[in-house]
Amino acid sequence: MKKRQMVLRRNDQSHRNSANSSLLVRTVRYVECQKNHAANVGGYAVDGCREFLAAGEEGTSSALTCAACGCHRNFHRRVEEGEGEAEGAVGFE
Numbered sequence: 001m002k003k004r005q006m007v008l009r010r011n012d013q014s015h016r017n018s019a020n021s022s023l024l025v026r027t028v029r030y031v032e033c034q035k036n037h038a039a040n041v042g043g044y045a046v047d048g049c050r051e052f053l054a055a056g057e058e059g060t061s062s063a064l065t066c067a068a069c070g071c072h073r074n075f076h077r078r079v080e081e082g083e084g085e086a087e088g089a090v091g092f093e
């Protein structure tokens with residue numbers, strides 16, 4: 001019993017330490033698709049998708065697939081809109 005209490009206490013502490021970053025309210029959007037569909041022929045052509053739209057519900061694998069162009073979310077440009085400190089996420093050219 002004593003042991004268990006100690007573990008719980010420890011968990012609580014580490015939780016508090018890491019809470020700093022996870023408490024930041026931040027909205028992440030995924031905009032233009034930047035997948036190069038012509039990479040295999042040495043060219044550059046994107047599909048023109050303007051904004052990532054999840055094909056499925058959050059938590060499923062299709063939530064990472066764009067419903068519009070079918071590419072993985074990683075191909076879409078990530079834009080962070082943070083409250084307070086924005087770490088230079090919005091870089092316009």
Ligand SMILES: [Zn+2]
Nearest residue numbers: 033047069071
């Ligand atoms: Zn795409």
